[in-house]
Amino acid sequence: MNIPTQRQRYSIYKLSLFLGLVGTGVGLILWSMKDTIVFFYTPEKLILKEKKDLEKSIRLGGIVKEGTFNKLDAQSMKFHITDGIADIPVTYSGVLPALFREGQGVVVFGKYSINKGFQATEVLAKHDEKYMPPGAIEILNKKGCWQSEVRIKSSNKKRGGRL
Amino acid sequence: MIAVGHMSLVCSLALNLAFSGFLIYQLYFWWRKKTEMPQVFLGLYRVSNIVSLGLFFFVSLSFFILIYGFYQADYTFLLVSKYVSNQQPWYYRVSAVWGNHEGSMLLWVWLLALTQILFTGIIKKDSLQSFVSLGIASLVVCSFILYILSASDPFLAFIIPPVQGRGLTPLLQDPLLVIHPPILYFGYVLTLIPFSQATGFLITYTFLENKVEKEKAKKELLQILKWPVCIAWMFLTLGIMLGSYWAYYELGWGGYWFWDPVENASLLPWLALLALIHFRILADKQKNYYGSLLFTAILAFLLCILGTFLVRSGILSSVHAFAQSPERGLFILVLLMIWGAFSLGILAYKLPNLQERQLRKKMYLDSIFLLVGINCFLAILITTLWGTIYPLIMQVVFGQYISVGPLYFERLIGPFAFIGVAMLALIYTDLKSKMHKIKKISFYIILGGGLFIYMMAKGASFFQSASGGMGAVLITVMSLYCLEKPFSLRGVGIAIIHGAFGLFLIGASWDAAFQQVDTLTFKLYEKKSFHKYQLIFDKYKVTQGVNYQGVEVPLEVFRGSVYIGLLTPQWRLYKELGQDVQKTSQLVIQGISQLYVVIQSMQKGKVTVKVWYRPLINILWISGMMMILGLIFLIRRKKYDI
Numbered sequence: 062m063n064i065p066t067q068r069q070r071y072s073i074y075k076l077s078l079f080l081g082l083v084g085t086g087v088g089l090i091l092w093s094m095k096d097t098i099v100f101f102y103t104p105e106k107l108i109l110k111e112k113k114d115l116e117k118s119i120r121l122g123g124i125v126k127e128g129t130f131n132k133l134d135a136q137s138m139k140f141h142i143t144d145g146i147a148d149i150p151v152t153y154s155g156v157l158p159a160l161f162r163e164g165q166g167v168v169v170f171g172k173y174s175i176n177k178g179f180q181a182t183e184v185l186a187k188h189d190e191k192y193m194p195p196g197a198i199e200i201l202n203k204k205g206c207w208q209s210e211v212r213i214k215s216s217n218k219k220r221g222g223r224l
Numbered sequence: 225m226i227a228v229g230h231m232s233l234v235c236s237l238a239l240n241l242a243f244s245g246f247l248i249y250q251l252y253f254w255w256r257k258k259t260e261m262p263q264v265f266l267g268l269y270r271v272s273n274i275v276s277l278g279l280f281f282f283v284s285l286s287f288f289i290l291i292y293g294f295y296q297a298d299y300t301f302l303l304v305s306k307y308v309s310n311q312q313p314w315y316y317r318v319s320a321v322w323g324n325h326e327g328s329m330l331l332w333v334w335l336l337a338l339t340q341i342l343f344t345g346i347i348k349k350d351s352l353q354s355f356v357s358l359g360i361a362s363l364v365v366c367s368f369i370l371y372i373l374s375a376s377d378p379f380l381a382f383i384i385p386p387v388q389g390r391g392l393t394p395l396l397q398d399p400l401l402v403i404h405p406p407i408l409y410f411g412y413v414l415t416l417i418p419f420s421q422a423t424g425f426l427i428t429y430t431f432l433e434n435k436v437e438k439e440k441a442k443k444e445l446l447q448i449l450k451w452p453v454c455i456a457w458m459f460l461t462l463g464i465m466l467g468s469y470w471a472y473y474e475l476g477w478g479g480y481w482f483w484d485p486v487e488n489a490s491l492l493p494w495l496a497l498l499a500l501i502h503f504r505i506l507a508d509k510q511k512n513y514y515g516s517l518l519f520t521a522i523l524a525f526l527l528c529i530l531g532t533f534l535v536r537s538g539i540l541s542s543v544h545a546f547a548q549s550p551e552r553g554l555f556i557l558v559l560l561m562i563w564g565a566f567s568l569g570i571l572a573y574k575l576p577n578l579q580e581r582q583l584r585k586k587m588y589l590d591s592i593f594l595l596v597g598i599n600c601f602l603a604i605l606i607t608t609l610w611g612t613i614y615p616l617i618m619q620v621v622f623g624q625y626i627s628v629g630p631l632y633f634e635r636l637i638g639p640f641a642f643i644g645v646a647m648l649a650l651i652y653t654d655l656k657s658k659m660h661k662i663k664k665i666s667f668y669i670i671l672g673g674g675l676f677i678y679m680m681a682k683g684a685s686f687f688q689s690a691s692g693g694m695g696a697v698l699i700t701v702m703s704l705y706c707l708e709k710p711f712s713l714r715g716v717g718i719a720i721i722h723g724a725f726g727l728f729l730i731g732a733s734w735d736a737a738f739q740q741v742d743t744l745t746f747k748l749y750e751k752k753s754f755h756k757y758q759l760i761f762d763k764y765k766v767t768q769g770v771n772y773q774g775v776e777v778p779l780e781v782f783r784g785s786v787y788i789g790l791l792t793p794q795w796r797l798y799k800e801l802g803q804d805v806q807k808t809s810q811l812v813i814q815g816i817s818q819l820y821v822v823i824q825s826m827q828k829g830k831v832t833v834k835v836w837y838r839p840l841i842n843i844l845w846i847s848g849m850m851m852i853l854g855l856i857f858l859i860r861r862k863k864y865d866i
Contacts, residue, residue, distance in 0.1 A: 089636060090636065094614070097630075098627070102625075120627070
């Protein structure tokens with residue numbers, strides 16, 4: 062076996078240092094990502110793919126189904142989120158955002174269990190009334206249950222944005 | 225009108241393409257035949273001056289035609305009818321030009337043309353490198369004009385114009401729309417100069433025969449990479465700052481930075497430029513690190529295109545998302561790949577020639593610290609980039625929608641920022657002078673540690689207190705540096721820019737640690753207390769704007785019995801759009817803190833508002849302005865200097 066020269070040894074050190082740094086970096090990123098990622102579901106995906114209770118909090122996006130909004134008491138409320146295929150009952154207690162309406166897009170954050178439905182800790186109606194959660198439009202389009210009124214609203218999404 | 229606008233854009237494309245072709249032909253010809261160099265260059269210089277002006281003229285013509293169409297609310301433009309309505313005031317009609325995709329791309333190209341003029345103005349008249357760079361720059365401009373003409377034409381016509389347009393989203397009807405996008409875009413497009421100079425340098429460097437010429441070429445590179453880069457950075461800083469302030473008061477979410485993909489997209493080139501500025505200093509001092517310098521110069525521009533792609537592709541759902549049209553996103557992706565492959569390919573191919581065999585030079589201690597600091601910038605850049613594109617990859621490859629929380633960014637960026645600040649402190653503390661060493665270090669410990677302990681005692685988290693302490697150390701370091709050295713404007717400028725970052729750290733961590741938020745429901749004339757303040761709800765007031773009607777909720781703020789001011793959050797209804805918007809209201813307390821209110825809901829005689837107390841938040845904007853103004857002190861009469 063050849064004894065590495067000074068130069069070779071130097072480059073071996075350099076290489077291993079580089080690989081070590083990159084490895085540490087990737088490790089750090091993966092470690093940090095593990096618990097900060099939030100998955101986004103549509104009702105269909107949640108019901109069909111996840112046939113179990115979810116431990117982690119997730120985001121659920123869809124449209125607040127018309128005529129399902131009920132106040133349970135002064136603080137808490139119940140409504141259904143739909144994407145035209147599946148409905149998921151959501152309970153929430155707290156102040157609703159100003160742009161929360163029936164028939165409008167909404168994103169809720171919280172935990173899902175099959176028996177109790179979705180328990181939201183946070184409700185987001187985006188600042189734009191024409192906001193539709195990502196993916197919802199696609200799925201609605203695919204299944205062909207796209208109401209014309211909703212279509213106009215989503216095509217209006219093209220309007221505006223900042224920057 | 226529409227046809228003229230379109231034609232002049234076509235003309236500008238033709239002119240610029242012809243110019244690039246001419247440049248390439250001339251340079252190739254010169255290379256083959258080796259004719260008299262100065263003569264060729266003089267001719268080229270004249271031509272490029274004329275062409276740049278001509279390009280600017282044509283692009284300006286079409287840009288101003290578009291602006292005029294918007295100003296006049298001329299609905300024969302398809303674009304105008306989408307984003308303008310009769311009731312909109314004139315300044316929002318004009319700024320609606322860049323409130324949409326096609327118009328903002330035209331603004332982008334107009335600024336690119338302006339950049340090409342600037343570039344022609346600053347290049348050296350007698351070097352091969354500068355003309356090759358100019359050729360590359362003009363090709364880049366061409367590619368973007370081509371993009372406008374093929375994928376996002378703003379000059380589409382209505383044959384039978386409607387009487388009323390659709391109008392601009394109320395969220396965009398804000399004074400900041402007038403200046404935020406042009407400033408940010410100018411910062412973006414100015415990165416074209418370092419990009420093309422770097423690629424031009426790489427292409428021509430191997431043609432140079434003797435050492436004198438090579439040194440000259442390097443010097444020219446460093447010279448060009450100085451001010452355009454600083455100015456680009458300045459505009460980006462200003463643009464990002466305005467944007468975050470806009471988000472702060474417009475969205476009513478109480479934050480100024482959400483790690484939104486588009487915000488990240490503007491942060492990435494900012495970081496790359498920061499690394500570039502410092503690599504330039506390193507290259508100048510050590511006569512080394514040219515490879516890294518060129519890489520960051522190229523990277524900055526590529527990240528700008530990536531940012532455009534992120535915004536325009538419509539893949540991401542964001543505050544900034546414009547039209548969702550896949551072909552546009554694809555076109556920009558192709559542009560990104562072409563220019564990325566071109567520049568990085570040249571870099572990889574030519575880099576071995578750049579590094580001369582030489583003995584390892586002795587590094588100054590300062591330079592080592594600087595190098596570590598720059599690597600921190602790059603680490604932050606990589607972290608942010610990954611956090612931004614990872615959801616995209618997941619979505620495209622696995623069809624799974626995810627979002628990456630702010631915690632990811634804060635947790636990873638924090639440590640790197642700490643190391644960076646530590647390096648900065650080491651560089652600007654003259655450790656060789658034994659006399660003051662102990663005095664200085666005890667100063668740092670007292671001030672930084674004092675703030676750290678104070679914040680911990682008040683209940684801030686370790687991370688926040690540490691940031692605050694770091695900020696205090698940084699300010700101390702910079703002010704001592706400024707006082708200790710014999711007075712120079714340059715020293716003051718450097719101290720202001722870096723000290724502003726320390727100020728920013730203090731403001732941000734203080735605000736994060738001690739902000740208070742509450743949701744209050746008021747009945748008429750009811751008094752509620754919040755933090756140290758008492759809020760009294762007075763009568764509703766109806767307001768009438770040009771194109772909206774609103775209800776104002778006046779809240780009188782008292783502290784004890786002292787009247788402090790009036791908060792006036794609004795709920796506006798934009799009639800012709802059928803949209804409503806909540807306008808936040810801020811009250812500045814003691815010059816640097818704010819009370820911040822947004823209406824949550826209104827019933828008869830009852831109103832629910834969300835109130836924030838944001839201590840020291842104004843320091844953020846002040847420190848941003850300081851970073852920009854500090855650059856003014858660095859202007860020097862001598863042309864070539866760090």
